[in-house]
Amino acid sequence: MQRFGDLLAAGVAERGPLCVGVDPHPYLLKAWGLTDAPSSLVEFGLATVAAAAGRVAAIKPQVAFFERHGSKGYAALESVLAAAREAGLIVIADAKRGDVGTSVAAYGEAWLSPGSPLEADALTVSAYQGLGSLSEVITLARDAGKGLFLLCATSNPEAAVVQRAVTETGATVASLIADEVAALNADDATGSFGLVIGATIERESFGLRLDSRTPILAPGFGAQGGTLDRLGDLYPTDAPVLASVSRSVLQAGPGGLADAIDDHRRQLGL
Ligand SMILES: O=C(O)c1cc(=O)[nH]c(=O)n1[C@@H]1O[C@H](COP(=O)(O)O)[C@@H](O)[C@H]1O
Secondary structure, three states: OOOHHHHHHHHHHHHOOEEEEEOOOHHHHHHOOOOOOHHHHHHHHHHHHHHHOOOOOEEEEEHHHHHOOHHHHHHHHHHHHHHHHHOOOEEEEEEEEOOOHHHHHHHHHHHHOOOOOOOOOEEEEOOOOOHHHHHHHHHHHHHHOOEEEEEEEOOOHHHHHHHOOEOOOOOEHHHHHHHHHHHHHOOOOOOOEEEEEOOOOOHHHHOOOOOOOOOEEEOOEHHHOEOHHHHHHHOOOOOOEEEEEOHHHHOOOOOOHHHHHHHHHHHOOO
């Protein structure tokens, strides 16, 4: 069975660190000449998959924009997930799930079980109910060769007051999460458990050290102000780093997506 850590390391080595977000904001649907309807989500998602295939390692559908449309939105998401996997893209479902353990386990089954209609290669999760609350989804991911990205130091400025808070151990919330995730990867050459660390944050102020095996999902480039040519300076680690961009690519419209992706790749020196 392939492990997510190996899949990710191979994908980034082959195609580089860019991850394209599939975020069908209503204003983007309009700019693309589409209506704000479930059928448009399919068109938007499939066009993005087609442009990303062969150009980037991964795509990251933002579940919220599909969920807005209820069951039809989920059906649209299922088609986009299936097309992306078919196209050989690594698929990260950005659903940011977190809850008490028994409920998180059900989320894990939805997003990471082989054969599930919403199957992805990895899922974004929140540990703010405690690392222990994720133990079942961690086991499920391990058993299925899937990955998780835990929110650590997110790109939105208002998160800092929570994520930089010092816990009773003396570590910040962010570094506590980072250390526990590093421990999950300790026995593997390539980590399957990653961290979300935004490109817009000052890492030192979160007390964060990067671990050489823990992959990073790095949003905050493009529309949020981070610049891709600084990727190596921002994330000095041997582990795979996925630079995630959504609006700065998607705003190019269906006819301009491929060029926009190539332009982002050039900014990364590819
Ligand atoms: O987990 C994420 O991907 C994420 C974490 C974070 O700290 N900040 C962040 O912006 N994101 C997501 O990354 C995407 C960023 O989109 P753009 O700002 O348009 O590139 C959105 O789907 C966000 O939900």
